[in-house]
């Protein structure tokens with residue numbers, strides 16, 4: 180009887196143990212599965228959370244701004260002219276008028292003298308030379324006279340202003356004692372009010388774009404031109420004359436009435452930096468519409484088109500001082516005129532380091 184009971188007990192025990200084992204095992208497996216699910220869940224969640232944070236970062240309003248485009252210099256307000264004498268004020272205002280409407284006075288149908296191509300200084304020096312990164316005159320009063328390697332001389336403002344008359348406006352020099360020259364100088368001095376001597380304030384002149392690794396490409400630039408410039412500057416690059424016939428509604432970009440090959444804009448880096456932050460019309464440094472590549476390529480296209488010549492034989496008396504993108508040899512390096520004109524500029528800059 181007793182042994183039978185023992186057997187029974189044993190049976191019970193082992194049966195129970197067996198089921199306990201399997202309960203533990205299946206419990207363990209179940210736990211493992213839950214654990215894996217939780218892990219996968221956490222993984223998926225964190226991944227999507229990271230993605231979300233990334234997209235928030237991308238649309239972040241308070242990105243660290245590029246300091247080249249904050250707190251840029253601006254022109255003195257007009258009300259401050261009340262501190263000028265009447266004759267000073269008159270001269271400054273005439274100077275501004277001449278910059279904005281040059282051709283009405285000094286163009287092919289000008290009321291003072293015929294000495295330039297119909298363009299206005301303002302066509303390139305936007306808002307009468309006051310637009311930040313719009314080729315303004317803020318650094319002129321503070322930095323001239325200065326040595327310029329192009330002429331190899333110490334240049335005063337009269338020489339610099341006449342450079343643009345003779346090159347950008349493909350015309351003649353303005354008499355240094357004329358009322359017109361005195362007015363332009365007075366206006367430039369006015370714009371330089373408050374600018375520290377020798378300092379070029381932030382946003383003055385033309386922005387220097389980062390160089391591309393490749394050469395700029397006139398072919399790609401043509402496509403940019405068709406899409407984004409032609410509507411105003413026209414298919415033949417000749418622009419559109421205003422109804423008065425005295426100046427341009429849309430100034431020419433090439434051809435006989437455009438700037439000549441000695442002008443600053445004929446250098447592709449200047450052209451690219453100018454259009455990047457100022458064209459198509461209405462663009463400013465705060466809202467550029469062209470990518471850097473588009474700016475370089477359209478610069479290459481426009482500057483590959485025909486334009487007036489200019490005797491440059493007396494420029495750059497020290498040829499080693501020619502800028503990297505000066506398109507005319509001889510050079511002290513062995514890069515071709517073509518590479519100097521279109522790039523890639525990296526190797527040229529490297530050579531002169």
Ligand code: HEC
Pocket residue numbers: 278281298299300301302303304314315316317318319339340343344347348363384385438442443444449
């Ligand atoms: C076709 C375009 C164009 C026109 C038109 C033009 N300029 Fe310029 N001007 C330039 C460029 C480009 C520079 C050189 C900018 C640089 O090198 O940073 C320049 C530079 C200057 C500078 C020196 C600026 C500095 O900070 O050193 C003065 C002054 C100037 N121009 C005056 C004039 C005057 C006055 C007129 C009208 C008679 C005129 N420009 C018309 C393109 C033009």
Ligand code: HEC
Pocket residue numbers: 299301302303305306403404407408409410411412428429430431432438444453454458459460469477481
């Ligand atoms: C909506 C019309 C319009 C479009 C589009 C336009 N421009 Fe202009 N552009 C102008 C006007 C107007 C001026 C003269 C600005 C002034 O006098 O205030 C000008 C001036 C210029 C100048 C300096 C003056 C000159 O004739 O040399 C250059 C260079 C220039 N534009 C290049 C371009 C390029 C490159 C594009 C295309 C990416 C472009 N523009 C698109 C209207 C336009």
